[in-house]
Amino acid sequence: xxxxxxxxxxxxxxxxxxxxxxxxxxxxxxxxxxxxxxxxxxxxxxxxxxxxxxxxxxxxxxxxxxxxxxxxxxxxxxxxxxxxxxxxxxxxxxxxxxxxxxxxxxxxxxxxxxxxxxxxxxxxxxxxxxxxxxxxxxxxxxxxxxxxxxxxxxxxxxxxxxxxxxxxxxxxxxxxxxxxxxxxxxxxxxxxxxxxxxxxxxxxxxxxxxxxxxxxxxxxxxxxxxxxxxxxxxxxxxxxxxxxxxxxxxxx
Numbered sequence: 001x002x003x004x005x006x007x008x009x010x011x012x013x014x015x016x017x018x019x020x021x022x023x024x025x026x027x028x029x030x031x032x033x034x035x036x037x038x039x040x041x042x043x044x045x046x047x048x049x050x051x052x053x054x055x056x057x058x059x060x061x062x063x064x065x066x067x068x069x070x071x072x073x074x075x076x077x078x079x080x081x082x083x084x085x086x087x088x089x090x091x092x093x094x095x096x097x098x099x100x101x102x103x104x105x106x107x108x109x110x111x112x113x114x115x116x117x118x119x120x121x122x123x124x125x126x127x128x129x130x131x132x133x134x135x136x137x138x139x140x141x142x143x144x145x146x147x148x149x150x151x152x153x154x155x156x157x158x159x160x161x162x163x164x165x166x167x168x169x170x171x172x173x174x175x176x177x178x179x180x181x182x183x184x185x186x187x188x189x190x191x192x193x194x195x196x197x198x199x200x201x202x203x204x205x206x207x208x209x210x211x212x213x214x215x216x217x218x219x220x221x222x223x224x225x226x227x228x229x230x231x232x233x234x235x236x237x238x239x240x241x242x243x244x245x246x247x248x249x250x251x252x
Contacts, residue, residue: 023054023088023090024054025093026056027054027055027056027057027090028055028056028057028059028091028092028188028189028220029053029054029055029078029089029090029091029189030054030088030089030090031051031052031053031054031077031087031088031089031090032052032087032088032089032090033050033051033052033086033087033088034048034050034051034052034074034077034084034086034087034088034089035048035049035050035051035084035085035086035087036048036070036073036077036082036084036085036243037085037086046243047070047073047243048070048073048074048077048084048243048244049243049244050087050244051070051074051087051243051244051245052087052245053238053245053248055220055222057188057220058215058218058219058220059220059221059235059236060211060212060215060220060221060234060235060236061221061222061223061234061235061236061237061238062222062223062224062225062230062231062232062233062234062236062237062238063075063222063223063224063225063237063238063240064224064225064226064227064228064231064237064238064239064240065226065239065240065241065246066226066241067226069240069241069242069243070240070241070242070243070244071224071226071240072193072224073243074224074240075191075193075222075224077089078091078112078189078191078222079108079112079114079189079191080096080099080104080107080108080111080112081108083096083097083099083104084097091107091111091188091189092111092188094107109134109137109138109185110138110185110187111187111188111189112187112188112189112191113134113181113182113183113184113185113187113189113190113191114182114191114192114193115175115178115179115182115190115191115192115193115195116178116193116194116195117193117194117195117196117197117198118198119166119174119175119177119178119198120178121166121174121177121178121181122166123165123166123167124165125165126162126163126164126165127153127158127161127162127163127164127165127166127169127177127180128146128149128150128153128162128163129149130166130177130178130181131149131152131153131177131180131181131184132145132146132148132149132184133181134181134184134185135148135149135184135185138185148184149180149184150162151184152180152181152183152184153177153180155180155183155214156176156177156179156180156183156210157176157210158173158176158177158180161173161177170203171198171199171200171203172199172203172206172207175195175196175198175199175203175207176207176210179195179207179210179214183214183219188220189220189221189222190211190214190219190220190221190222191222191224192211192221192222192223192224193224194224194225194226194227195207195211195223195225196208196225196227196230204230208230208233211223211233212233215235221234232251234251235250235251235252236248236249236250236251237249237251
């Protein structure tokens with residue numbers, strides 16, 4: 001749990017309730033006065049305190065911050081891997097901050113496509129089977145599943161690697177398989193955690209070019225990174241420091 005702020009802020013630093021507007025029904029994501037607090041023995045550890053922002057559908061955003069800033073905690077909340085201690089999180093007009101674990105699992109499968117730094121592929125499975133996994137969990141029949149997975153692999157320029165296993169693919173190709181898996185369910189958000197962290201510079205730029213193309217096709221993309229050159233490829237950058245939004249700016 002690296003993204004935490006050990007110093008407990010004074011009660012006066014909290015956003016006054018009347019200053020927090022209602023969620024924006026037109027936004028894909030609305031976060032309102034989001035706090036995340038962990039109990040560690042007798043101490044309260046504040047990872048986020050009073051974070052509020054909106055993300056419209058079709059936006060391309062980078063969330064950037066140093067280690068311990070709160071960006072990983074924020075990513076876990078956006079991806080419905082965790083719930084806030086206080087505040088409201090609305091995703092696609094659903095208040096996910098009130099959902100139980102089963103409901104959150106359904107939302108993750110339907111609304112969020114995850115891309116991880118370490119790819120998280122099954123070593124013995126083909127590219128096609130790796131991409132099919134969210135559809136298997138979603139109960140999609142085998143024939144439809146195969147076609148959807150092939151289409152997702154075509155979308156990332158891997159139509160000729162359907163039967164290859166991860167050890168037969170380069171790092172960039174493995175990440176493309178992971179992106180295809182994230183896209184296969186047509187999620188509301190493509191959420192990428194340090195997606196170029198395990199890649200060389202040239203391959204990293206190829207993956208970022210792919211994200212730009214996918215954004216141009218209408219996908220909402222959120223990249224979480226500590227690298228400024230990667231964040232600069234997005235169209236909006238939210239900078240996190242000490243559990244607070246330090247800056248939120250459109251850059252193109």
